[in-house]
Amino acid sequence: MKVGIIQQANATNIAQNIENLKSKIRTLAGQGAELIVLQELHNSLYFCQTEDTDVFDLAETIPGKSTDEFGILAKELGVVIVLSLFERRAAGLYHNTAVVLEKDGSIAGKYRKMHIPDDPAYYEKFYFTPGDLGFQPIQTSVGKLGVLVCWDQWYPEAARLMALAGADILIYPTAIGWEQTDSQPEKDRQLGAWTISQRGHAVANGLHVISVNRVGMEPDPSGQTNGIQFWGNSFVAGPQGEILWQASNTEEAVHIVEIDPKRTEAVRRIWPFFRDRRIDAFGEITKRYRD
Numbered sequence: 001m002k003v004g005i006i007q008q009a010n011a012t013n014i015a016q017n018i019e020n021l022k023s024k025i026r027t028l029a030g031q032g033a034e035l036i037v038l039q040e041l042h043n044s045l046y047f048c049q050t051e052d053t054d055v056f057d058l059a060e061t062i063p064g065k066s067t068d069e070f071g072i073l074a075k076e077l078g079v080v081i082v083l084s085l086f087e088r089r090a091a092g093l094y095h096n097t098a099v100v101l102e103k104d105g106s107i108a109g110k111y112r113k114m115h116i117p118d119d120p121a122y123y124e125k126f127y128f129t130p131g132d133l134g135f136q137p138i139q140t141s142v143g144k145l146g147v148l149v150c151w152d153q154w155y156p157e158a159a160r161l162m163a164l165a166g167a168d169i170l171i172y173p174t175a176i177g178w179e180q181t182d183s184q185p186e187k188d189r190q191l192g193a194w195t196i197s198q199r200g201h202a203v204a205n206g207l208h209v210i211s212v213n214r215v216g217m218e219p220d221p222s223g224q225t226n227g228i229q230f231w232g233n234s235f236v237a238g239p240q241g242e243i244l245w246q247a248s249n250t251e252e253a254v255h256i257v258e259i260d261p262k263r264t265e266a267v268r269r270i271w272p273f274f275r276d277r278r279i280d281a282f283g284e285i286t287k288r289y290r291d
Helices: 014-030 053-058 065-077 150-154 156-164 184-205 263-270
Strands: 002-007 035-037 080-090 093-101 107-112 138-140 143-147 169-174 177-179 208-213 215-218 228-231 235-237 243-246 253-258
Touching: 002 014, 002 208, 014 035, 014 065, 014 253, 065 080, 065 093, 080 143, 080 169, 093 143, 107 138, 143 156, 150 169, 150 184, 156 169, 156 184, 169 184, 177 184, 184 208, 184 235, 243 253
Parallel strands: 002 035, 035 080, 143 169, 169 208
Antiparallel strands: 002 253, 080 093, 093 107, 138 143, 177 228, 208 235, 215 228, 235 243
């Protein structure tokens, strides 16, 4: 399967960001992409650096404007597209939601981000209600997609539950970067941990992992921090954690990675982790902490 990845630097002009994405989707489709994955909250700047009630005006319904626009494109090009949107579910109820569009333009399914961070420059709890759709892969013409979002990347339970539900691939639209006051060694540790965690999900579950991050410097509108330098480094890992491709940490990327989902079967035969799981002893995993 040919997977298209778009790592983009966004600006304040939302209409232009969307047009840039559409142009890149066309490029990838022309190169034979069957599945195209976009970064987290791809239409706008990453607005969670501050808490501002006016920002809720950016939210949209699903189905809505973005699913209609990108759905038309998916149908025209015959590709499956993974979107990441600011969902308005009801007045005062919003989610960070990934939407998968089938190649006929229809909505194959959606996933609402389950783990919501709340850190300096990442004030997502102000905007997003935790997801309530669970960890359910989305069936498409290219397979069952285990779509998760950004902060979910750090939780092995989320990846495992997607795998146990039959996901063929794990996909993470992402928006993560460096705060500029951090030292270079600290920046290196953060990026390394991010990559290692997701490669670990690939190994533990015998699945390909597709992680698509944004790139570029986005200032803090409040001036309280030095903004976020999104570190790019979008990558695809194979089911043994091997890096099949990785983007730059400074440049945009429009790239196709060819993967073989059949490798899951081969890897799970030599590393039968699912066979050897002690499910009879895992009951306490659902506790917050074992005092």
